[in-house]
Every structure is written in structure tokens, then in C-alpha cells.
Amino acid sequence: MKQLLALIVVVLLTAVASADWPMWGGTPSRNMVSSMKGLPTEWDVKSGKNVKWVAELGSQSYGNPSVGDGVVLIGTNNEGLRDPKQPGDRGVVMAFREADGEFLWQATFEKLSSGRANDWPYQGVASSALIENGIAYFTSNRGQVVAVDVQGFHDNENDGPFKDEKLTGPHDPDVIWMFDMMEEVGSFPHNMSNSSPVSFQNLIFVSTSNGQDESHVNIPSPRAPAIIAIDKTTGKLVWEDNSVEDRILHGQWSTPAVGDVAGVMQVVHAQGDGWVRGYEALTGKKLWEFDTNPKASVWPKTRNEVIATPVIYENVVYIANGQDPEHGEGVGHAYAIDATKRGDITESGRIWHYDKIRRSISTAAIKDGLIYLADFSGFLHCLDLKTGKPYWTHDMLAAVWGSPIIIDDKVYLGDEDGDVVVLEHGKTLKVISEQNMGSSVYATPVPADGKLFVMNRNQLWALEQGATLRRSTVK
Numbered sequence: 001m002k003q004l005l006a007l008i009v010v011v012l013l014t015a016v017a018s019a020d021w022p023m024w025g026g027t028p029s030r031n032m033v034s035s036m037k038g039l040p041t042e043w044d045v046k047s048g049k050n051v052k053w054v055a056e057l058g059s060q061s062y063g064n065p066s067v068g069d070g071v072v073l074i075g076t077n078n079e080g081l082r083d084p085k086q087p088g089d090r091g092v093v094m095a096f097r098e099a100d101g102e103f104l105w106q107a108t109f110e111k112l113s114s115g116r117a118n119d120w121p122y123q124g125v126a127s128s129a130l131i132e133n134g135i136a137y138f139t140s141n142r143g144q145v146v147a148v149d150v151q152g153f154h155d156n157e158n159d160g161p162f163k164d165e166k167l168t169g170p171h172d173p174d175v176i177w178m179f180d181m182m183e184e185v186g187s188f189p190h191n192m193s194n195s196s197p198v199s200f201q202n203l204i205f206v207s208t209s210n211g212q213d214e215s216h217v218n219i220p221s222p223r224a225p226a227i228i229a230i231d232k233t234t235g236k237l238v239w240e241d242n243s244v245e246d247r248i249l250h251g252q253w254s255t256p257a258v259g260d261v262a263g264v265m266q267v268v269h270a271q272g273d274g275w276v277r278g279y280e281a282l283t284g285k286k287l288w289e290f291d292t293n294p295k296a297s298v299w300p301k302t303r304n305e306v307i308a309t310p311v312i313y314e315n316v317v318y319i320a321n322g323q324d325p326e327h328g329e330g331v332g333h334a335y336a337i338d339a340t341k342r343g344d345i346t347e348s349g350r351i352w353h354y355d356k357i358r359r360s361i362s363t364a365a366i367k368d369g370l371i372y373l374a375d376f377s378g379f380l381h382c383l384d385l386k387t388g389k390p391y392w393t394h395d396m397l398a399a400v401w402g403s404p405i406i407i408d409d410k411v412y413l414g415d416e417d418g419d420v421v422v423l424e425h426g427k428t429l430k431v432i433s434e435q436n437m438g439s440s441v442y443a444t445p446v447p448a449d450g451k452l453f454v455m456n457r458n459q460l461w462a463l464e465q466g467a468t469l470r471r472s473t474v475k
């Protein structure tokens, strides 16, 4: 019996220690929090201290790591040129074996011929994949929602319905289906399609990134939806919504979240008019909408779009607004929104409004009655979850593109100078460590299976307590 108990304890510990990060935010509600223990709180990419492996990417990487089925997926560009037969500027999703960083396969996508209006040069794939039941879903730089086999052709099977791949080598992608948002729903992505998919039951939800053209005045596709739901199995459209119509301020780069709000599964999406909208996930029925801008604000000086991802936590949606990093710094607004309300809930649903934040493109992290929000000016704000009152702010001294993440009782955050800071989770500011990754960290650190994955502009680092990297083993 004692042995049996010991075995059960071992099994439970193993179950706790083994945890994937299969999508942006880790779970559909997108809260940047993990209970994983034992991850490094300091490391050194020069000496290799607490570094398990490192893999070379392209020259710019914006597709945050996702980890599932023993594979790490990231989005980058083609400047790493892993296959000389696929040359030139392309968006690329690369797959690495989680255990040792071995390169498994890549999916490459040529740039759209329409150029920077729809597909910004060298920006690569900016979507973070959703990994579920052996399938990865992501958005390409060509505005396609793509479903691929996580194992590629390493399983010696061409999975379908899509079986017309021209390249079927071990390093090529096994496509399952593709949904072209520009063809199928008329989306005109402004500069880049970037949505990170999220799912509920048999549906995949993505933002179309529909926006203005290069004039920054015209909206070529005012009737295209802002958000769509696609059937996971067939890759066909199930529902769409275009509440934003012709009021898009610029682009639409916020990614949807899914969560249970008082018994109703909602998909929540921030759209190009600066409003956040909640939908019944299965039907697309609009339940509520909330304006994140003061009525007197004026685009682009004081009125913002929303690029951050909404976080759904205990029936409340938390989000900050901001602008394209190219627009620089400016005033921002963060909110707690009561998602049980219906209709225009700009007044009735506003639990709190925090206006000491600057423009933000970062997603919130919530735990133990505290919420962490970062802004593009480089400040990390720790607020009371219920009241929005600040406990402290920390100045990163560089722009922040990624999001804070709470792992166990630590907060991790990267910045444009390439620094990753580790702080104590709590009401008192305490910096534990800071380490430089060698180039800008636009990504959010990702905990999975006892490792911490940190991506900089051109490399993916797998950090593990006690490991030492030998420099000859760069993948």
C-alpha cells in the first residue's frame, strides 16, 4: 500500500511537472499565468548557464512560441534560409523538438504580391499557433488560416483533407486545410495578418486583420468581417461578424479570447474601432460591446486602437488599448469590464478604468487579486484586481512589446533592449534578476514541461535549471 501511495505521488508529481503551453496565453482565456515550479530565475546566454538548447530563427520573429505534443512552434521570417529551394522573403513557421531543439519541419509562405499594404516585408509569420490533438492552427502572412499536422511527415502519413502538397520531404509541412481570409471573406489585412487562433468545441476563432489601405484613409473592404469562426474539421466558415463596419481607425491586430462568463461561453475580441465585443461562441450572436476610448478623444493623438489580447477572468474582461509600435508612445487606458452585462456596456460594464498606463500592446497576467499590465513606454504596472488601484510600477527603461507572465510566484517580462527581468509576484516591488538575451525580446517567455522558452529577434532559447549549453550544439 505504501508503495502504491508512493507510485500515486510520483504519477501526480509527473502530471504536475508536465504541462504544455499550446497557445498564446496558455489557455483560451489568455491569462498569462502558470503554476509551473522549478524554472530558472537567472541564466546566462553567453556562458550557457541554465540553457538547455538554442535554435537559430530568421532575422525578425514575432510569432510567440507554442509548445505541445513534444514540439515547439514559432513564427519568423525566411532570413535563416533553412531550405535554399525556398528562397526570398517569406513568412515561416518553424517546428523544433522540445526535448533537444532539433529542427523538425517548416512551413514557408511567399510574400503577397500586393506588398507592404497587406504583408510587410521581412515581418514573417506573426501568429502564435494553437496546438490541439496533434494539429497546429495559425495565421500566415498571406491572410490564410492554416491547419497542419504537428508531426509533419515524420509520421509517414499525408493527413487531409488537403493532400496536394508539392513538397513532402521530412522538413516540409503536412497541411490539413487552409482558409484564405482574403479570398473567402474579402479581408484586406492592413500591413500584416497576425491573429493567434483560439478554439471552443469544433470552432476556431480568428481576427481577419481587415483594415485601411496605405492611404490610411480608405477602407477597401468595409463589409469584410472583423472576426470569423471556422469549423476545425472541414476548414469551412461557420459564422462571421462585422460590427466595426467602416469605422476601422487603422488595422485590426488583436487576437480573440474564449471563456465561460456566468455559464455562457463567450469569444471576446477587440476590434479596429477601439471597441471590445463579446459574442456567444457557438453562434456568433453579439452579446455586448465596450468603447475603450473616452468620447472626447481624437485619433491618433488620444484615441487608440486595441492590439492587446483580452483576458477573461471570473466573468470580467481585462484589457489595455494602444497603437501600432510605429506610432510611438502616448496615452493609454486599461479597463476591467463586466462581461455579464448586455448591449452597449461602456458605462454599465465599467468596473474600473486605469488611465496611468501608456499605450500598450501587452496582454494582462492575473493571480491572487493582482493584475500586471505592461505598456509600450516600458512600465510594468501592478494593480489591485478588484479596484484598479496601483501598488507599484517598474520601469524597464526600454519599449515593451511582449506581455508579463506569472510563473509560480515570479513575474517575467522582456523588452526591446533584450533584457528579461524576473520580479517577485506580490504587492511590493522586488526585482530578482535581469539578464540580456543578445537581441530584442518582443515575445513573451513561455513555460512548458519544466523549461522556459524565450525568443529574441532571431533565436529561440530553451532554459532549464541546472542545464549548461555547449556552444557547438546550436540548432
Ligand SMILES: [Ca+2]
Residues within 6 Å of the ligand: 149, 151, 152, 153, 154, 155, 156, 157, 158, 159, 174
Ligand atoms: Ca502527417
Ligand SMILES: [Ca+2]
Residues within 6 Å of the ligand: 158, 159, 160, 161, 162, 163, 164, 165, 174, 175, 176
Ligand atoms: Ca496533408
